[in-house]
Amino acid sequence: MSDPRAAKTQRRTRIQEEKEVQILDAALEVFSTHGFRGTTIDQIAEVAGMSKPNLLYYFRTKEAIHRVLMERVLDTWLDPLRAFDDNGNPEAEIRSYIRRKLEMARDFPRESRLFANEVLQGAPYIMDELTGPLKDLVDEKAKVIRAWQKAGKIVKCDPYHLIFSIWATTQHYADFDVQVKAVLGQRYSGEGRFDDAARFLEQLFMHGLLPPKPEA
């Protein structure tokens, strides 16, 4: 049994650990910008700094690499939503959820784009995860939000669209980064824009754009 791909109870070698990390990192880079079908094994191999057959020694197929990446992304991508605490203060919870999602867009833009690519293409590989675990989690959090609304802590509005809008605004900074960069031009300064974005989004979600009425 000299094939790591057929590993059963077999122990994994140091080299296996390293190479698999290299491959997955390279694959994340390429998949996230070209999508599954637009990515070639040769591309991944080149970025990973190894030959194609060598890469295929660690992952039998292109699908196998993609599958591992998608599983990891899905697993970690929902962490911020899971951390959404119904015992906390609604305002603080929403603020920190926005901040956490924004941090993920900043720290893991490739993962975000991989996910975006997958969903854009009709989510062929993760549809079950969306209609299953994801939906269940969102349903649960929607109930929390509704409870907050009934208690008058936040205004009444559709909790699902609220969650969508947080996803959309935060992931935008990862998925549409080159557009953000192009439009901001000079203003796109290093990491400062994430603070700007965080400040703006928190204000938007808390108070909206209209100035507070002088009370009628």
Added chain:
Amino acid sequence: MSDPRAAKTQRRTRIQEEKEVQILDAALEVFSTHGFRGTTIDQIAEVAGMSKPNLLYYFRTKEAIHRVLMERVLDTWLDPLRAFDDNGNPEAEIRSYIRRKLEMARDFPRESRLFANEVLQGAPYIMDELTGPLKDLVDEKAKVIRAWQKAGKIVKCDPYHLIFSIWATTQHYADFDVQVKAVLGQRYSGEGRFDDAARFLEQLFMHGLLPPKPEA
């Protein structure tokens, strides 16, 4: 000169009109879900209901089809922003901008996904349009927003991020449609969700989530 692809001052045939429409429509369908590199000419030809060489009689290369589509998308995609009127009432202008963008997401989801795919992949074909015309237009509208803010019509906030957030929230319903569908499940009823989305977004952008203070 029997080649429509080399047409100079030549008039276009009825058949040319029809076939080009068919091809572009089919190509929009395929490109928008698989991206440029993930799309094959055969796929487009099949959806368009013709043979590959026949398709290539009208468009010399895959790039040529893609180029035409991108030009059209770019041209129409900014219409809502261009319609953003600095003479109008700020609140009404922002409301109708949101509504228009949401209508585009509803009526032209494929165009939205084509654009999203392009930007996700680093905007290789439209970078110049982003740093040029798009940036200029956004700069102009940002000034309008700043003027509104100085006049106290809307609260002070970064106008660029405001525009980004409108783009993100509205296009989300086209680009991430399958996710929206998966999460909403039963609630995803025909076209009604766009009304829900419009209602939510207008409320969010106008007033935010926190209930109005009883005035301190």
Added chain:
DNA sequence: AGTAATGTTTACCAATCGGTCAAATATCCG
């Protein structure tokens, strides 16, 4: 009708794709 231009198809090409294989090489361990 006849003919020139336009449109379509069949057969094909070189390049690239995902993936295999056996031989060569490097590493681990007693």
Added chain:
DNA sequence: CGGATATTTGACCGATTGGTAAACATTACT
């Protein structure tokens, strides 16, 4: 060291890719 195991490579395969050439069919126009 030596041998077993793990890793790497080059040469290769059939399928698919984007695109072409030329024969064939159809349309448009006088």
